[in-house]
Amino acid sequence: MTRFSFQIHATDGKARTGVIQMQRGEIRTPAFMPVGTAATVKAMKVEEVRAAGADIILGNTYHLMLRPGAERVARLGGLHKFMGWDRPILTDSGGYQVMSLSELRKITEEGVTFASHIDGSRHMLSPERSMEIQRLLGSDIVMCFDECPKIDQPRDVIARSMEMSMRWARRSRDAFDAGEEHASRAALFGIQQGALDEGLRKASADALIDIGFDGYAIGGLAVGEGQQAMFETLEFAPGQLPADRPRYLMGVGKPDDLVGAVERGVDMFDCVLPTRSGRNGQAFTWNGPLNMRNARHAEDTGPIDERCACPTCAKYSRAYLHHLHKTGEMLGAILLTEHNIWFYQQLMAAMRAAIADQRFEAFARDFRRDYFEKR
Amino acid sequence: MTRFSFQIHATDGKARTGVIQMQRGEIRTPAFMPVGTAATVKAMKVEEVRAAGADIILGNTYHLMLRPGAERVARLGGLHKFMGWDRPILTDSGGYQVMSLSELRKITEEGVTFASHIDGSRHMLSPERSMEIQRLLGSDIVMCFDECPKIDQPRDVIARSMEMSMRWARRSRDAFDAGEEHASRAALFGIQQGALDEGLRKASADALIDIGFDGYAIGGLAVGEGQQAMFETLEFAPGQLPADRPRYLMGVGKPDDLVGAVERGVDMFDCVLPTRSGRNGQAFTWNGPLNMRNARHAEDTGPIDERCACPTCAKYSRAYLHHLHKTGEMLGAILLTEHNIWFYQQLMAAMRAAIADQRFEAFARDFRRDYFEKR
Numbered sequence: 204m205t206r207f208s209f210q211i212h213a214t215d216g217k218a219r220t221g222v223i224q225m226q227r228g229e230i231r232t233p234a235f236m237p238v239g240t241a242a243t244v245k246a247m248k249v250e251e252v253r254a255a256g257a258d259i260i261l262g263n264t265y266h267l268m269l270r271p272g273a274e275r276v277a278r279l280g281g282l283h284k285f286m287g288w289d290r291p292i293l294t295d296s297g298g299y300q301v302m303s304l305s306e307l308r309k310i311t312e313e314g315v316t317f318a319s320h321i322d323g324s325r326h327m328l329s330p331e332r333s334m335e336i337q338r339l340l341g342s343d344i345v346m347c348f349d350e351c352p353k354i355d356q357p358r359d360v361i362a363r364s365m366e367m368s369m370r371w372a373r374r375s376r377d378a379f380d381a382g383e384e385h386a387s388r389a390a391l392f393g394i395q396q397g398a399l400d401e402g403l404r405k406a407s408a409d410a411l412i413d414i415g416f417d418g419y420a421i422g423g424l425a426v427g428e429g430q431q432a433m434f435e436t437l438e439f440a441p442g443q444l445p446a447d448r449p450r451y452l453m454g455v456g457k458p459d460d461l462v463g464a465v466e467r468g469v470d471m472f473d474c475v476l477p478t479r480s481g482r483n484g485q486a487f488t489w490n491g492p493l494n495m496r497n498a499r500h501a502e503d504t505g506p507i508d509e510r511c512a513c514p515t516c517a518k519y520s521r522a523y524l525h526h527l528h529k530t531g532e533m534l535g536a537i538l539l540t541e542h543n544i545w546f547y548q549q550l551m552a553a554m555r556a557a558i559a560d561q562r563f564e565a566f567a568r569d570f571r572r573d574y575f576e577k578r
Numbered sequence: 579m580t581r582f583s584f585q586i587h588a589t590d591g592k593a594r595t596g597v598i599q600m601q602r603g604e605i606r607t608p609a610f611m612p613v614g615t616a617a618t619v620k621a622m623k624v625e626e627v628r629a630a631g632a633d634i635i636l637g638n639t640y641h642l643m644l645r646p647g648a649e650r651v652a653r654l655g656g657l658h659k660f661m662g663w664d665r666p667i668l669t670d671s672g673g674y675q676v677m678s679l680s681e682l683r684k685i686t687e688e689g690v691t692f693a694s695h696i697d698g699s700r701h702m703l704s705p706e707r708s709m710e711i712q713r714l715l716g717s718d719i720v721m722c723f724d725e726c727p728k729i730d731q732p733r734d735v736i737a738r739s740m741e742m743s744m745r746w747a748r749r750s751r752d753a754f755d756a757g758e759e760h761a762s763r764a765a766l767f768g769i770q771q772g773a774l775d776e777g778l779r780k781a782s783a784d785a786l787i788d789i790g791f792d793g794y795a796i797g798g799l800a801v802g803e804g805q806q807a808m809f810e811t812l813e814f815a816p817g818q819l820p821a822d823r824p825r826y827l828m829g830v831g832k833p834d835d836l837v838g839a840v841e842r843g844v845d846m847f848d849c850v851l852p853t854r855s856g857r858n859g860q861a862f863t864w865n866g867p868l869n870m871r872n873a874r875h876a877e878d879t880g881p882i883d884e885r886c887a888c889p890t891c892a893k894y895s896r897a898y899l900h901h902l903h904k905t906g907e908m909l910g911a912i913l914l915t916e917h918n919i920w921f922y923q924q925l926m927a928a929m930r931a932a933i934a935d936q937r938f939e940a941f942a943r944d945f946r947r948d949y950f951e952k953r
Contacts, residue, residue: 241901241905241907242898242901242902243902243907243908243909245907245908245909246908246909246912247909248909248912248913270901270904270905271876271897271901271904275876275877275897278877279877279879279895279897279898280879285895285897285898285901286898287893287894287898482908501646501650502650502653502654504654504655518662519662520654520660522646522650522654522660523617523654523660523661523662526616526617526645526646526660527617527618529645529646530616530645532616532618532620533618533620533621533857533908533911533912534618534620534621534622534623536908537621537623537908537912538623
């Protein structure tokens, strides 16, 4: 069986659509990966995640190493068996969450020591330990361990961080390859850094290409720089990466972010936005986001979105969702998360179809018109 | 179509099994009704509630009159359409929750004024208003408005409360019948009061029978008296009610409560225990309850209950449920609530089968042996 292949079926401008083949199943691109932080896509059953159209989900190394622990997951048969999802799982390296969540961080060339945000216990992550954890979890797509620096630092700080991440990428590659049995089934992605700087991004891309990876992620964005700066960076960053490998924009984003990034040549995404918003009462629709707590929905018998094919829109009114979110009922989070994940998957499917039909420019224009028009 | 009929298919000792026919579907008895307080069985989709085997669910007048409001539910097409459940719904009268949840209560012969526990707003419930609310909700089985007194009061206080509840039962009957269109589709149940006193229970039963109802509830129990006192009361209370009408023990209970009450002639139950326990990490099994947060489950690859046919037990390990409840993941509540509702429905189905086969005594003995044996 193919360990990992990526076939591009059509391109339209810089946008591409295709399919990644892996042993646990295929991933249609452009792909959105729902985030399953702690071995669960929050508020959803895995069969509901699959029914929404997801081919792959994401698991977080940082959360899983703390609870229930990578060695425990391995003893229980791996992450797929543990959480009941038998299709591909991409795991991040823990690098980003260590920076954003942990306490008492100490970063050296060797790696990062930190205190758990849950109980203060001390832990260590390095390229070698991150690869070991992702192997213990049984990840299908493993991410290199990197440092994700704050975006607003001087160029020399960003450069030194990127250069260390490239040395860590080399160590990640070596440690991944040393796990021979797992390496025969799984894929390894490098992560480009360099913030908003074209020269640093190019140096990072060249360093990664020199090592060689199955896919290439664009890291260090969606960290507060704003959509305009992100899109400006995406004018050059994807093109610096190999055209025949999947390009994964980490941690992105809003529906309009996804359309703009696909337009600029990105193939894969992950983001907590649809799940987190579902818990907080925000619904995504083809006509922009809705706050279900708003009183104007209280007696609205229509669905969240007339154009949505999800089970929530097929069965429930905006009035019911409004009631559930106003009363804090768990079913409100359940139904709205499911809608949002369906919406994201339908958006990806619509983009794939538009690229295949060579009408992506018109699709993107119509999408933005509907999404941003006043309702 | 039949408005309401109750056929007893078999009896075994005092235990009975049969079926209630109503326009929205049939209810197999003994029946357990999952509680859908605020227009949702907490953490479950209605199709999951149905798949578990529930023929009927319960809605709470008190919660629904406060949010989203009975008139609003009526404008939205009724409770069934609002929450997507098309089978029978029993609504309580609000009497019990007014006593247990509201503030600044003032009780007169006319009814009860109180302040909402949510926002302090002032409201009124009376037999007439309770019947109106239950009609606006579109309830299939309407409960009389009654007072549920604290169990530990002097006999004369219990007696006066019961006598007022019987006058309120008469007013409930008249107000229900005045809603002719609704009364042509729905059923009305009286509620016996009298705490633990056989004489007061008899007087209450006679007063209700004199008015005439489709079914008869045993109220005022499961309020802190303990299982032994409850069972002692159930030695005489069900027999005071008409043998050819369903007997509904309100707010009960633990699995062993249900078996003991069916043994004493009860046909219907409701309780928040399986849903609330599901959110709190308590699993019901044929071998007694389990606390899923207990560390002994952390690496247990077995299901919650080997004998359970629910989707959670088919797919997930105790280790996974343990992880989800330790990390506070919503999926823990979702999967465990579903298991508990399935467990309760499987228990009811097992009791119905045992009664039909004239082996209820052996069933109850085996149940208690397994449920209370040390594991």
